[in-house]
Amino acid sequence: MVLLMIVSVGYLPLVLPFLVKGVSVDPLKIAKSLVLLMMLPLAMGLVVKARFSNMAAKIQPPLNRIASLTLMLLIGLLLVTNIQNVISLFGTRGILASIVFLAVSTAVGWLMGGVEATTKTVMALGTAQRNIAAALVVGGQNFTDPRVVVMVVVVAIVGLLLLMPLARFFGAKAETAASSAPEVVQAEQKVARGAGR
Numbered sequence: 001m002v003l004l005m006i007v008s009v010g011y012l013p014l015v016l017p018f019l020v021k022g023v024s025v026d027p028l029k030i031a032k033s034l035v036l037l038m039m040l041p042l043a044m045g046l047v048v049k050a051r052f053s054n055m056a057a058k059i060q061p062p063l064n065r066i067a068s069l070t071l072m073l074l075i076g077l078l079l080v081t082n083i084q085n086v087i088s089l090f091g092t093r094g095i096l097a098s099i100v101f102l103a104v105s106t107a108v109g110w111l112m113g114g115v116e117a118t119t120k121t122v123m124a125l126g127t128a129q130r131n132i133a134a135a136l137v138v139g140g141q142n143f144t145d146p147r148v149v150v151m152v153v154v155v156a157i158v159g160l161l162l163l164m165p166l167a168r169f170f171g172a173k174a175e176t177a178a179s180s181a182p183e184v185v186q187a188e189q190k191v192a193r194g195a196g197r
Helices: 002-019 027-051 053-081 083-089 094-111 117-128 132-142 146-196
Strands: none
Touching: 002 027, 002 132, 027 053, 027 132, 053 083, 053 146, 083 146, 094 117, 094 146, 117 146, 132 146
């Protein structure tokens, strides 16, 4: 996530003008948004975890729940305040485009993740995850059409609906592999002992 945030600050201003004509991107506004909304809280959390690990372990579960609830509340409020624009997206293939975009991003991350399953999983989810804070800054700053911000929110919602179950699936698969690993090792040892005889 930190790498994605840092790269977004330099990458977006260079690439967006080539992809969308007439777009100018202020890297300082993007950087300010990312630093204040993501990097500063992340840094504070890492400091608390490093210095007060017991307290961090106690407050992590409720803070995770609060963060998830506030994110859902934000997305819900954006949808409610832009409901007409959201409804106008139906029939435009905007939702289908976001599904295809996220699916392709996930596949690219998986294919580029190397050979180790855990790395492939992280790359797949990380590649598909959108930097919504940066996208909202760019969309709100450079476009007068409110449907741009609505499309960013729709991609965020579709991303949550697709990536959360996928992350749970990967997690369950990793737990199954971890729990069966001792049995596999024991079976291999038995085979090796049998071959030695």
